[in-house]
Amino acid sequence: FMWNTKKEITEPKVHEWIQPLDDQDSAKWTHYDAVILGVPLSRSSISASSASENPEAFRRAWKSFTTYNLDEDLDLSELQVADLGDVREHVTDISICHDNIKEAMKAIQTHHPDSLPIMIGGDHSITAMLIKGYKESHPSERIGILQLDTHFDLRDLTDNGPSNGTPIRNLLESKVINGEDVYNIGLHGFFNARSLKQYADEVGLNYITMKQARKKGIERVIHEALAELETKVDKIYLTVDMDVLDISAGPGAPASTPGGMYIHELLEAVQLVGASNKVCAMDIVCLDPTKDIANATVKTGVHVMLSFLTGYKLRQEL
Amino acid sequence: FMWNTKKEITEPKVHEWIQPLDDQDSAKWTHYDAVILGVPLSRSSISASSASENPEAFRRAWKSFTTYNLDEDLDLSELQVADLGDVREHVTDISICHDNIKEAMKAIQTHHPDSLPIMIGGDHSITAMLIKGYKESHPSERIGILQLDTHFDLRDLTDNGPSNGTPIRNLLESKVINGEDVYNIGLHGFFNARSLKQYADEVGLNYITMKQARKKGIERVIHEALAELETKVDKIYLTVDMDVLDISAGPGAPASTPGGMYIHELLEAVQLVGASNKVCAMDIVCLDPTKDIANATVKTGVHVMLSFLTGYKLRQEL
Amino acid sequence: FMWNTKKEITEPKVHEWIQPLDDQDSAKWTHYDAVILGVPLSRSSISASSASENPEAFRRAWKSFTTYNLDEDLDLSELQVADLGDVREHVTDISICHDNIKEAMKAIQTHHPDSLPIMIGGDHSITAMLIKGYKESHPSERIGILQLDTHFDLRDLTDNGPSNGTPIRNLLESKVINGEDVYNIGLHGFFNARSLKQYADEVGLNYITMKQARKKGIERVIHEALAELETKVDKIYLTVDMDVLDISAGPGAPASTPGGMYIHELLEAVQLVGASNKVCAMDIVCLDPTKDIANATVKTGVHVMLSFLTGYKLRQEL
Amino acid sequence: FMWNTKKEITEPKVHEWIQPLDDQDSAKWTHYDAVILGVPLSRSSISASSASENPEAFRRAWKSFTTYNLDEDLDLSELQVADLGDVREHVTDISICHDNIKEAMKAIQTHHPDSLPIMIGGDHSITAMLIKGYKESHPSERIGILQLDTHFDLRDLTDNGPSNGTPIRNLLESKVINGEDVYNIGLHGFFNARSLKQYADEVGLNYITMKQARKKGIERVIHEALAELETKVDKIYLTVDMDVLDISAGPGAPASTPGGMYIHELLEAVQLVGASNKVCAMDIVCLDPTKDIANATVKTGVHVMLSFLTGYKLRQEL
Amino acid sequence: FMWNTKKEITEPKVHEWIQPLDDQDSAKWTHYDAVILGVPLSRSSISASSASENPEAFRRAWKSFTTYNLDEDLDLSELQVADLGDVREHVTDISICHDNIKEAMKAIQTHHPDSLPIMIGGDHSITAMLIKGYKESHPSERIGILQLDTHFDLRDLTDNGPSNGTPIRNLLESKVINGEDVYNIGLHGFFNARSLKQYADEVGLNYITMKQARKKGIERVIHEALAELETKVDKIYLTVDMDVLDISAGPGAPASTPGGMYIHELLEAVQLVGASNKVCAMDIVCLDPTKDIANATVKTGVHVMLSFLTGYKLRQEL
Amino acid sequence: FMWNTKKEITEPKVHEWIQPLDDQDSAKWTHYDAVILGVPLSRSSISASSASENPEAFRRAWKSFTTYNLDEDLDLSELQVADLGDVREHVTDISICHDNIKEAMKAIQTHHPDSLPIMIGGDHSITAMLIKGYKESHPSERIGILQLDTHFDLRDLTDNGPSNGTPIRNLLESKVINGEDVYNIGLHGFFNARSLKQYADEVGLNYITMKQARKKGIERVIHEALAELETKVDKIYLTVDMDVLDISAGPGAPASTPGGMYIHELLEAVQLVGASNKVCAMDIVCLDPTKDIANATVKTGVHVMLSFLTGYKLRQEL
Numbered sequence A, B, C, D, E, F: 001f002m003w004n005t006k007k008e009i010t011e012p013k014v015h016e017w018i019q020p021l022d023d024q025d026s027a028k029w030t031h032y033d034a035v036i037l038g039v040p041l042s043r044s045s046i047s048a049s050s051a052s053e054n055p056e057a058f059r060r061a062w063k064s065f066t067t068y069n070l071d072e073d074l075d076l077s078e079l080q081v082a083d084l085g086d087v088r089e090h091v092t093d094i095s096i097c098h099d100n101i102k103e104a105m106k107a108i109q110t111h112h113p114d115s116l117p118i119m120i121g122g123d124h125s126i127t128a129m130l131i132k133g134y135k136e137s138h139p140s141e142r143i144g145i146l147q148l149d150t151h152f153d154l155r156d157l158t159d160n161g162p163s164n165g166t167p168i169r170n171l172l173e174s175k176v177i178n179g180e181d182v183y184n185i186g187l188h189g190f191f192n193a194r195s196l197k198q199y200a201d202e203v204g205l206n207y208i209t210m211k212q213a214r215k216k217g218i219e220r221v222i223h224e225a226l227a228e229l230e231t232k233v234d235k236i237y238l239t240v241d242m243d244v245l246d247i248s249a250g251p252g253a254p255a256s257t258p259g260g261m262y263i264h265e266l267l268e269a270v271q272l273v274g275a276s277n278k279v280c281a282m283d284i285v286c287l288d289p290t291k292d293i294a295n296a297t298v299k300t301g302v303h304v305m306l307s308f309l310t311g312y313k314l315r316q317e318l
């Protein structure tokens, strides 16, 4: 008598497709189109945050998604994707955490440079570390950033160190990225200081507010940003701060704003970016599942990842 | 001294208009333009659901709606509408519940074929029973289905019986409905298996995803579906699975999705359908009021019903 | 050793800009471009309401907003704005509360007629008192009302006195306002009685439902209403009933409706109104922070105030 | 075919026992052992309160209680109990509400002096009106009060009128009650001003704090208070302010305190009081169902009513 | 580089101790002191229930418990315990579910009669099936039941079949259990019909209400029930309906009552029962994690399991 | 006209008594009986925590408490108490935060050694820093700790540094405290590893679990611990980890446990400790107001502070 014999899988779900990778499996990394890395760090956040719980929240939530995208008649399960688990964090020394994150990205680039890395944060401080790790692995590449965010993330690091308010400034000051190679889409009035806007202008950073982007059309804005970036840089890194969402759509992103991006706009945006040949990596940050309601923002975050992979698959199919 | 003397009604509310019908009143059914039937069954749901609580939640929520639709300068209270109460359910034998549901629809068709029946679910398994009951009363009619849903509802019945994952398959396999007479609008990527899409194609089912529908315009999509159906079938049955809503708009529909339909789109869609002369019945399913937040999805569901009746009234006024 | 020495302010927040005014400071009122007055009265609400808690909720919430509006590259901190505190209320005598509110508006007009008053309610009954107070200070001015609301607020006062269901009727019957000088935008089907629509038509009140406004475009609707008002009246009073929002966007406005206004539409509307030279005051009402979720509606309300002030600043800059 | 035929009642629930009384039924009042009156007034509350929603919340909640008390092997359905509905309230004139409440109690005493009245508030201001109404009907009776409350309710009426902070002071100052005839059990440190304690001492009011009562034993404290009252007064009125509960047990009583009464203690206390021959009426106040969690405090409130009726029935059986 | 290398376990947690058992491991069952079986069935519940989600909720929650019981200086990890996974359920045929549950218990008894089975429900209907399965494996044993419950669970099966209102009646009518061998502790007034009390008396069932048990002392009541049972029966089955808890302590048990059992009393009770040599199995039912608040009831349920195992370990140590 | 003139204070509330101290006021410290210091650090917590929000939550919550303790007929407002504000924290360098905390305690001891310091955390890591600061100011004093906690807090610091799992170990290893001078009351089975118990025994630490303490009586347990400490040490530091509470009473203390301390027990315990002449300071930690429900745990925490001060005042009155 077998009471819990598993059924044959006829409707593959994301958790049946993305397989956890044990340490000893690292030799097999060459098999993967994409790798997913959890970065459960949020003690570096300015405001108290439990975004560190998000990687596990993603893994639970993606059990309710199938691998098949009916919109495009495309099955993500044809991609080989591994879940590398989480970067190990230290409880009381944030610089160790940040080093581990950078080293993790370097390890990914070393062991298998052909996999597309997708990082699940954690707060936005991780982006500086991930891009630094990428840059150390590819010192000659010029990297551009496409950032979907309510904020510039250009605060001064001398005040409080590499927090979630500083990643772009960090990358600019450390010469990893040029100001002109950053495109920030979705910024919001009343949530950025004038001084940061002035800094952005000084370094030649490109940006458009959500209000302006909506009038122009998100799709067109994304296309233009990609087109400009593709002429300038070797690789594009997509960073999605979930607080870019409208406050009605992002309870799990505590800094989401009245008048922010709607979910269908965000999904469309990331799919377009995923389809760009120069896009080399992406992360999703500042989603705090303990503040979410009905798991709505976590599910939206998972869908962002799947829409990005849809773009990536469409890229391959061309 | 009378402390609770009722005021004269100057702002009629829905509960002052829709009157409960006692058993002995059934002779009076001929008076009604529409009849409302609660179908409090959700133990047939794949995922644990309390959609069975929804008929009572509707009745409480509609107390806050007036009968007057300012948008169309039209008063629903000019329609005669009765609340038939709930289909009786059995606790541990779902097949008895399903039989009762079918018999209830047949009783409606027998005692008063001219009333428009509106069924408040319950989970989506009830739709198969309701349409079967309708078909048994009108064996010669060709019935079409206009389905607003995130899902195909085409799963195989041999696995788990007539659950909320199977109603359309059930109707197709039992030859009650032809595949070409089903129009599903609002389907979502990553929530349907590829195999179900293939089945849909095999049987010639018509469908459009939410993403595609939004690009085309919901209004136009509905008009086209109605136009095609009206040429093919005798009667159209509208089934509204509330999980077609966007996840930000449908906390009480646990399967609502990121990127789903917005409320104003849904209300517009059902009003258009209600105005079609061939539409003979509608149901609203998969709304679990115990998971709702601030009663928002329940109120939206009630408004769906009222928008549908608005269409119906507009139909009469032509 | 100083452990709580304050940092220099580099990112000015709204609470560092809007300064509370002590009683003895009233002589200094001539310094202010705008003054903010809390009106914590909601025991005059038909349905039980804690909108009285909203002024304090606003003050807490605006700590998370900067003064700089990136959308317009404009810094509100260049305006001098004072927080006058709250109108004093009586616990069991609502007519005393209403008198205090009227007197407070008169005091503002007396001590400094050049400041733009912004009132934070409270329920909608306060609007009648505020406009009466304004009228008593400016008896010769013809005042128009631009109302964003789900409701007409035209109920009969003989039933239950000056509640939140009656402010416009109150102003019309007391001849403070002409029917033709009221423009109501955002009304909703099924939440207004036919009798109130008939009354509105009799007095020549102007209105457009949300559904109609969305089809026409909110921006255009606002422009047309302002254009008409500007030709007729001396001053325009903006009253924002937060229940004009869609139910997915306004959990803290318990009467918000399925199909209501989206947040970005509301923000755009109030900014446009703020930029009109004839606009002399505004209030925000019927926001109950105890029913809010994740403080979303309160934050939206604060943003409404800031968007209105943005319009006001743009007016000055011309 | 009858799909909603009612089953025979084998497990009588409270709502099948307590029957609503229509206006025209008042002649039949002589049939009732007890009558229940809703008093949906809370706009007289110092803090914003929705206790006005409580009578309806009680009526919904008592559907889940049977009439049979297994603890005492006693069936309340042997008592004849009528639900008189709610006292009619005015929206903006609280003195009218208070008059209506007083008149309602007088009507009860006039039409049927032998029924035990149970009043469901509403805030605590109603108690003064109810006892005044009782006193006007029975001017020669000396009435005592047994109060379960965190607060003295002895605030000065000259400040804010007859609010929920003043009912006992109101009754003392109007000479309806003597200070020595009030027994307050459950008072809490840090929630009463010293000045009120001094007033209580001056008028000879009897009181014991919750901390002291717990050390002594609630059962004994109640017995002693009843014994003293029974020797002094003709009738005893029980008033239960639900904020007497511990904060872990009374989320729906927003003023409940850390260290308050536990539920089993409260239930025992009211049953003991109900069994006293001199107890002539009771009320339950300051329960705000909109702040409740999982309906726990509302259910507790209903149980308080049923435990009181249990005591009343035991009284009859002696 | 290894970023997610696991640390050595120095503080063993429950999930590191209880190991999932694959199908093919069944030969190894002889190794286990206890086996845990999930029974995710709640569509057989009278009221809509998601108790089916509870086995998974338990598995997530026990990650926060260590295996060491400081109260008794005893480490559960010295016991060998396996998690057998969940009984497979059918979506629309409850009788199949019930058969599977019975067969699962028989399989446990067949493959390893020496393991103590612990079943995690699910609703209370499962207890009848589990005990029937046990009885079929041990037809000659006289089995007693110690039930902690707010309810008798003695409803008539002819009405609605084997639901969560009937398990004890089911076992009595099928002669699996004698009335005198059932001890129900924790019953509550106003939540049981008089007719069920009469049935209980007729069959000689033993019971004590919570109110009576608290006066006597839970510890003593448990000791006396065990003492009586041990003289009469061969084996004792413990069934814990979580609704025995006080309503302030059991939000995840929707039927928990005002005046119910406190958590420390429940934990003490189950530990005492676990220590009885004749106790052969236990189940925990009617815990709906979707209604829980802050996971409090789920954590309490896990602790009930661990306290029971503590008793079992103490039994071995004698 | 003055609309917001303040009333005379007749019922002094805690916020009208405890006055914030500006930087420049430090010379006046000699006036204070007690000083309150916020320590908003929780990024040093093992589990993600927003206990950093607690000092501000306390300040908001104490507005609803009067200064008068009716239980003891004692008014805390006779004590001079200052609020020193919060220790300044660094976003990304926890060691700076910890140094600031230690320095803050030293500054308190330097500028006014006669004030009783009360620290509002933050997580439990702060206790080690606070006691180290105290010890550096009083190197010759032997300090004892009375700890109310579910946990030993004896984890090894070499793993993750000075987190909230290590404060007692930290103090023992740094020779600031002797093992025999620590009394831990309220420990819970299944939330501490055996290895920590062994360490506690090795260093001679005194402890009693909550289950054992309840059987003995909390009052007696506290008296005995104080009596032993008073014979051994010069000063006693009280540290209250709010997770000592029962899970039904402490939703805002995420690690509170089934079977923990009830609120009335905790309040009694801290008052007894406050009355001990040797008690020199206290802190309250691990209360995360963002996880609280109905502000219940925050209010309980404030009451803990007031009950402690009640003890302190009783000490003076002897």
Ligand SMILES: [Ca+2]
Pocket: A149, A150, A151, A241, A243, A244, A255, A286
């Ligand atoms: Ca951001």
Ligand SMILES: [Ca+2]
Pocket: A124, A149, A150, A151, A153, A164, A241, A286
């Ligand atoms: Ca960011």
Ligand SMILES: [Ca+2]
Pocket: B124, B149, B151, B153, B164, B241, B286
């Ligand atoms: Ca469906």
Ligand SMILES: [Ca+2]
Pocket: B149, B150, B151, B241, B243, B244, B255, B286
């Ligand atoms: Ca669906």
Ligand SMILES: [Ca+2]
Pocket: C124, C149, C151, C153, C164, C241, C286
């Ligand atoms: Ca209004």
Ligand SMILES: [Ca+2]
Pocket: C149, C150, C151, C241, C243, C244, C255, C286
């Ligand atoms: Ca309105």
Ligand SMILES: [Ca+2]
Pocket: D124, D149, D151, D153, D164, D241, D286
């Ligand atoms: Ca009171």
Ligand SMILES: [Ca+2]
Pocket: D149, D150, D151, D241, D243, D244, D255, D286
């Ligand atoms: Ca009170």
Ligand SMILES: [Ca+2]
Pocket: E124, E149, E151, E153, E164, E241, E286
């Ligand atoms: Ca049961």
Ligand SMILES: [Ca+2]
Pocket: E149, E150, E151, E241, E243, E244, E255, E286
């Ligand atoms: Ca039960």
Ligand SMILES: [Ca+2]
Pocket: F124, F149, F151, F153, F164, F241, F286
């Ligand atoms: Ca601790």
Ligand SMILES: [Ca+2]
Pocket: F149, F150, F151, F241, F243, F244, F255, F286
């Ligand atoms: Ca702890």
